[in-house]
Amino acid sequence: MSRVAYVNGRYVPHSEARVHIDDRGYQFADGVYEVVAIVGQRFVDEAPHLDRLERSLKELRMTMPMSRRSLELVLRELVRRNRVRNGIVYMQMSRAVAPRDHPFPKLAKTQVVAWARNSKPAPASVAEDGVKAITMPDIRWGRCDIKSTALLPNVLAKQLAREAGAYEAWLVDEDGNVTEGSSSNAWIVTSKGELVTRSTDEAILAGVTRRTVHELAKEEGLRLVERKFSLAEAKGAREAFVTSASSPVVPVTQIDEQVIGNGKPGSTTLKLRERYLRYMVEAGVA
Ligand SMILES: Cc1ncc(COP(=O)(O)O)c(C=O)c1O
Numbered sequence: 695m696s697r698v699a700y701v702n703g704r705y706v707p708h709s710e711a712r713v714h715i716d717d718r719g720y721q722f723a724d725g726v727y728e729v730v731a732i733v734g735q736r737f738v739d740e741a742p743h744l745d746r747l748e749r750s751l752k753e754l755r756m757t758m759p760m761s762r763r764s765l766e767l768v769l770r771e772l773v774r775r776n777r778v779r780n781g782i783v784y785m786q787m788s789r790a791v792a793p794r795d796h797p798f799p800k801l802a803k804t805q806v807v808a809w810a811r812n813s814k815p816a817p818a819s820v821a822e823d824g825v826k827a828i829t830m831p832d833i834r835w836g837r838c839d840i841k842s843t844a845l846l847p848n849v850l851a852k853q854l855a856r857e858a859g860a861y862e863a864w865l866v867d868e869d870g871n872v873t874e875g876s877s878s879n880a881w882i883v884t885s886k887g888e889l890v891t892r893s894t895d896e897a898i899l900a901g902v903t904r905r906t907v908h909e910l911a912k913e914e915g916l917r918l919v920e921r922k923f924s925l926a927e928a929k930g931a932r933e934a935f936v937t938s939a940s941s942p943v944v945p946v947t948q949i950d951e952q953v954i955g956n957g958k959p960g961s962t963t964l965k966l967r968e969r970y971l972r973y974m975v976e977a978g979v980a
Pocket residue numbers: 729848874875876877878879898899900901902903904937938939940
């Protein structure tokens with residue numbers, strides 16, 4: 695079956711989907727994006743993802759190119775045409791196609807592309823053994839709360855992680871605090887049993903999965919604190935894990951050379967993972 699993508703109002707074969715060389719997304723990374731997980735053909739937390747998309751656009755003074763309802767219909771059509779059962783839908787909007795010049799063009803027509811694909815579930819070893827994270831300085835800009843396509847530091851961080859045989863790179867700010875992963879939010883369970891994740895500010899993306907896991911943790915009666923935590927505290931933690939739409943509650947059992955806890959995914963992490971996977975199945979909207 696050949697894949698179908700959406701480009702500015704048209705459904706086209708994925709292999710023929712193109713943007714213009716004067717697209718500012720291509721030239722300046724002047725754009726935003728979102729990724730929504732699909733489970734059993736249903737969208738997981740679609741509304742908060744689209745809320746965040748609208749917020750990212752607003753922060754960059756870009757306009758939504760279509761009504762929200764129309765966008766929802768496009769996403770559904772992509773899932774249908776690509777026969778996605780379990781996977782992701784990706785959407786990206788850039789400011790405009792215009793002759794290259796840094797200031798915004800006078801007539802900026804937001805460009806939209808989107809696609810959807812099936813993806814394989816994570817191997818069982820991820821939950822059984824956990825994964826490794828390496829750490830490095832967070833060299834990103836000061837507005838990481840915007841889900842911008844300007845991801846070069848994240849790309850470099852993830853590449854270094856892969857080269858080190860690690861799943862994720864945790865980024866560390868100038869004060870020695872962990873901000874987040876290169877494509878995920880970072881969490882720890884302290885030796886006192888507190889579940890900790892950094893409070894949302896301009897240094898991190900307010901993850902939708904983070905928010906849902908937060909709610910589920912409250913339902914489970916876990917003691918949850920949103921605050922900064924240092925790399926030293928993370929290395930001394932009982933448990934650690936990451937969350938994102940495509941990596942839902944992945945246990946981290948090693949940070950750099952430091953084994954976390956007893957080196958196995960912790961009970962809180964596994965409980966939250968199981969709870970979140972159930973939520974994904976139950977809470978999706980068609
Ligand atoms: C830098 C960064 N932080 C956090 C997240 C997690 O966000 P979400 O849970 O909304 O997928 C992502 C997801 O792509 C990300 O790129």
